[in-house]
Amino acid sequence: MTTGQSDPGDHPAADQSEELGALLTRALAQADKTQKDLAVAANVPYTTLNHWVAGRRGTSRVDPDVFRGMAEVLRRWGADITVRQIFAAAGRAVPGPSDQEREARLLKIYRALSTDRQRDLIQIAESMGRPTAS
Incomplete structure (x- = not known):
């Protein structure tokens, strides 16, 4: 992300510390979508997304734009989720905006x-x- 503006999903969440898999599962259920739908829409390999949901793969090396993209797709689909929640669930701090x-x-x-x-x-x-x- 190359804008200096804050992301609308960056506002602090109400102390939600779900695991990433549980968070994504909940958001997908709210959106009535599948992991495959999210993988395609967010341009994430399905096997990678599936491993995150199952807790079999870490996220320490994931580009922050991947998390932002997933949050954007899920919000567009109507899920109640923020960028901050995804980063927190992945055990990562939300990176500041860059320009x-x-x-x-x-x-x-x-x-x-x-x-x-x-x-x-x-x-x-x-x-x-x-x-x-x-």
Whole structure:
């Protein structure tokens, strides 16, 4: 997502801490849709979605836009779900919005670094994106 505006699904949820599988199952039932329907509409491989619902696959490396896309599809179908709920259920913080200016600035900084420093920056950024122990 490249807008600076907040996502309408980013408002805080009322302390809902469902597991991702339970949350998706509930939302699909509300929308009267199947996992296959969601996989196609959100452009997520069906087997991946099925593994998330069954709790057989983690989500730590999933691009945040995938979660945002699923929430958007489910909301469009009438499910009572927010982006924040999906991220919470996946054990992840909701990433802040980004904009093209900040992304361009970061890319300019990255390109000016030596190869070793680029690797360091990637490691730092990846560690910042990992969930913290609570």
